[in-house]
Amino acid sequence: TGNRVVVLGAGLAGLTAAYNLMRHGYDVIVLEAQNRPGGRVQTAREGFAHGGHAELGAIRIFETHEYTLKYVNEFGLQLTPYDTGQRAYFVQDKRFLHPPQGTAWPLDGFGPGEQPDPGRRIFEILGAGIGTLGNVFDPGWPGSVPSAVELDKHTLASFGRSAGASNTLLEMFYAQEGRCGEWNAAAVLAMEAVSFGNTPQSIKGGNDKLPYAFAAALGKRIKYNTQVVRISQDERSVRIGYWDRTGRHEIRADRCVCALPFAPLRHVSTDFTGAKADAIAKLRYFPAARCYFQTRGRFWEKDPLGPLGGVNLIGTDTMAGRIWNTSSQQADPRFGMIQSYMFDTDALAYAGHGHRRVSRMRTLIGTLLPGGQLLGCAEKVWQEDPWAGGGWGWVRPGELTWMRPAMMRPAGRVHFAGEHTSLWIAWMNGAIESGERVTQEILAA
Numbered sequence: 267t268g269n270r271v272v273v274l275g276a277g278l279a280g281l282t283a284a285y286n287l288m289r290h291g292y293d294v295i296v297l298e299a300q301n302r303p304g305g306r307v308q309t310a311r312e313g314f315a316h317g318g319h320a321e322l323g324a325i326r327i328f329e330t331h332e333y334t335l336k337y338v339n340e341f342g343l344q345l346t347p348y349d350t351g352q353r354a355y356f357v358q359d360k361r362f363l364h365p366p367q368g369t370a371w372p373l374d375g376f377g378p379g380e381q382p383d384p385g386r387r388i389f390e391i392l393g394a395g396i397g398t399l400g401n402v403f404d405p406g407w408p409g410s411v412p413s414a415v416e417l418d419k420h421t422l423a424s425f426g427r428s429a430g431a432s433n434t435l436l437e438m439f440y441a442q443e444g445r446c447g448e449w450n451a452a453a454v455l456a457m458e459a460v461s462f463g464n465t466p467q468s469i470k471g472g473n474d475k476l477p478y479a480f481a482a483a484l485g486k487r488i489k490y491n492t493q494v495v496r497i498s499q500d501e502r503s504v505r506i507g508y509w510d511r512t513g514r515h516e517i518r519a520d521r522c523v524c525a526l527p528f529a530p531l532r533h534v535s536t537d538f539t540g541a542k543a544d545a546i547a548k549l550r551y552f553p554a555a556r557c558y559f560q561t562r563g564r565f566w567e568k569d570p571l572g573p574l575g576g577v578n579l580i581g582t583d584t585m586a587g588r589i590w591n592t593s594s595q596q597a598d599p600r601f602g603m604i605q606s607y608m609f610d611t612d613a614l615a616y617a618g619h620g621h622r623r624v625s626r627m628r629t630l631i632g633t634l635l636p637g638g639q640l641l642g643c644a645e646k647v648w649q650e651d652p653w654a655g656g657g658w659g660w661v662r663p664g665e666l667t668w669m670r671p672a673m674m675r676p677a678g679r680v681h682f683a684g685e686h687t688s689l690w691i692a693w694m695n696g697a698i699e700s701g702e703r704v705t706q707e708i709l710a711a
């Protein structure tokens with residue numbers, strides 16, 4: 267009939283495309299390797315008492331995430347505040363509360379002009395970078411803006427150093443935002459420019475309610491436990507080879523939405539050539555891990571440091587990365603939930619502890635937040651997930667200018683979606699935006 271579309275992957279990008287194409291009257295089928303929808307939106311409930319839950323992937327939704335919020339509203343889901351308390355730090359072996367604006371930080375090694383207000387210095391440096399981005403919504407960005415091409419040559423850390431930032435200033439920044447120094451400066455500053463917000467929220471009861479709502483609307487159009495192994499096409503159709511429990515099969519369609527992260531796509535046999543094949547081969551995925559402990563009570567309210575009650579985040583320069591207090595999201599107020607959220611070398615170090623990693627984390631958190639009782643645990647190392655390959659797409663310096671158009675551009679009858687093809691890398695908003703973009707591409711075709 268000319269309107270069959272096969273969608274690869276039931277993460278938010280694939281689900282958004284399938285849902286919108288279905289509503290436009292397309293005959294849609296979604297192939298998903300796992301037995302659940304959502305991909306990197308994964309809520310853990312097992313191992314926790316009294317209805318506790320933990321987000322292994324996506325947690326925060328900001329007021330700027332218009333695509334995510336659109337579907338949260340459309341499916342009638344409720345939001346709950348995420349980050350309401352103040353912050354504390356454990357850096358250079360010192361524990362302290364977030365110093366008030368304009369007050370010196372008790373750390374050694376700051377450079378000239380960084381004290382007494384290092385937070386303001388960080389904003390100045392990031393603001394200067396954001397000022398060179400130009401119009402990030404221009405279809406030719408960053409190639410169309412010479413200063414953005416220049417920024418593309420840097421990591422965030424090398425950009426900061428070129429602006430005079432000391433190692434202490436960078437460490438302080440990582441304690442607040444995670445170890446993100448090796449991200450491409452143009453990619454991460456563009457992402458900050460479009461997604462920065464002040465009032466993070468999550469979906470009440472678990473973020474996986476969003477992909478499950480899409481999945482309910484799509485019904486039997488989603489085939490789970492179905493691994494895509496081949497994509498081929500001629501001038502009339504696309505053919506997708508896949509394995510399910512009954513063996514190897516092939517499906518023919520008029521168009522295909524490929525919403526697989528490039529890491530697992532590298533294991534699919536394809537005929538893509540040129541920059542598209544290069545991008546698939548070269549896009550790296552960022553190491554990211556989360557480790558949660560349910561707690562009896564909210565013991566840090568009695569912390570000897572003083573008013574740690576109400577602290578929502580402890581930024582550290584240890585393997586634990588950032589320790590978030592996500593207790594406010596839990597149904598039962600008698601229990602708390604804390605998590606260590608690790609990036610890059612911290613996530614690699616954690617994974618490197620193998621089967622002892624949870625007990626190592628238990629000990630480390632016991633040192634940073636003494637005196638509590640840690641109960642059940644849920645954890646995930648994203649670079650170990652074969653269907654994701656890491657937390658999110660991660661371009662090297664110099665790659666964004668050629669790789670961004672190469673990732674987004676259709677290849678014949680195959681259209682590409684996924685957070686990596688969007689400005690909002692590492693956000694659900696990016697996955698959903700890309701699902702809407704490919705829907706428009708297919709409608710136009």
Ligand SMILES: Cc1cc2nc3c(=O)[nH]c(=O)nc-3n(C[C@H](O)[C@H](O)[C@H](O)COP(=O)(O)OP(=O)(O)OC[C@H]3O[C@@H](n4cnc5c(N)ncnc54)[C@H](O)[C@@H]3O)c2cc1C
Pocket residue numbers: 274275276277278279280297298299300303304305306307322323324325326327492493494495525526527530531534554555556648652653654656657658683684685686691692693694695696697
């Ligand atoms: C640790 C972490 C923290 C995050 N924090 C936030 C946050 O706070 N807020 C936020 O908005 N976002 C956050 N994100 C980002 C957000 O989760 C992602 O951007 C988004 O979910 C990606 O959706 P996607 O559809 O592009 O990819 P995915 O969700 O990865 O979907 C791809 C799908 O393809 C399937 N697949 C892969 N290979 C095959 C194959 N061969 N055959 C069939 N199916 C296959 C996978 O199983 C998966 O279901 C976080 C992500 C991580 C990992």
